[in-house]
Amino acid sequence: MWREPDGVIVDTQRAWDRKRPSAVPSPGSLDPCVLVTSSEASSLAGATFAAGKAGTTEGGANTCIYGSQTLNVFTVLVTKASDAATAQADWAQEQAKAQAEINKGIPAGASVSLNVADVSGVAGADKAAVATFSTTLSGQTVGITAIYLLKGAVFLTFSDLVVGYAPPATAAIEAQGVTSLKRLP
Numbered sequence: 001m002w003r004e005p006d007g008v009i010v011d012t013q014r015a016w017d018r019k020r021p022s023a024v025p026s027p028g029s030l031d032p033c034v035l036v037t038s039s040e041a042s043s044l045a046g047a048t049f050a051a052g053k054a055g056t057t058e059g060g061a062n063t064c065i066y067g068s069q070t071l072n073v074f075t076v077l078v079t080k081a082s083d084a085a086t087a088q089a090d091w092a093q094e095q096a097k098a099q100a101e102i103n104k105g106i107p108a109g110a111s112v113s114l115n116v117a118d119v120s121g122v123a124g125a126d127k128a129a130v131a132t133f134s135t136t137l138s139g140q141t142v143g144i145t146a147i148y149l150l151k152g153a154v155f156l157t158f159s160d161l162v163v164g165y166a167p168p169a170t171a172a173i174e175a176q177g178v179t180s181l182k183r184l185p
Helices: 012-021 038-045 083-089 091-103 170-181
Strands: 053-056 060-065 070-081 115-118 127-137 140-151 156-165
Touching: 038 060, 038 070, 038 156, 038 170, 070 091, 083 091, 091 127, 091 140, 091 156, 127 170, 140 170, 156 170
Parallel strands: none
Antiparallel strands: 053 060, 060 070, 070 156, 115 127, 127 140, 140 156
């Protein structure tokens, strides 16, 4: 603790907590707001996002949402299976759960069927797939680019849902995937 010039006593730890960045990338993290930072999400999405809103799905996956309730919503989801074999077996199921999370951001009465393609060029991934979707709803272009990644027992996905313009290119999403995988345990 210390005393400020105005006489206020400051708790050193609380002051540090207020000054340090909320999401500092570090190896070994399962924090989705660290796996894809607000700066990285902003760069991919062509937007400026504040700190992400952390949450948990009903199934226990950790989520981070940037741009919630805007026309550009960037979502990160990470979950860990009991072991790598279980994660491999659950690959399709986890992709379906991720798509369900994406559909939560779609206007009422609409749904998304993603075009999914396996990719092999994502260094550090045991499995990887990209997903895209684009359509027009009520005269507005709606698009999504997503990536699904599996490394050991960890499933990571992130996606950008946009209204009014094109989502990020799959190559950019794949490059971020490589960066994010390096931060996993």
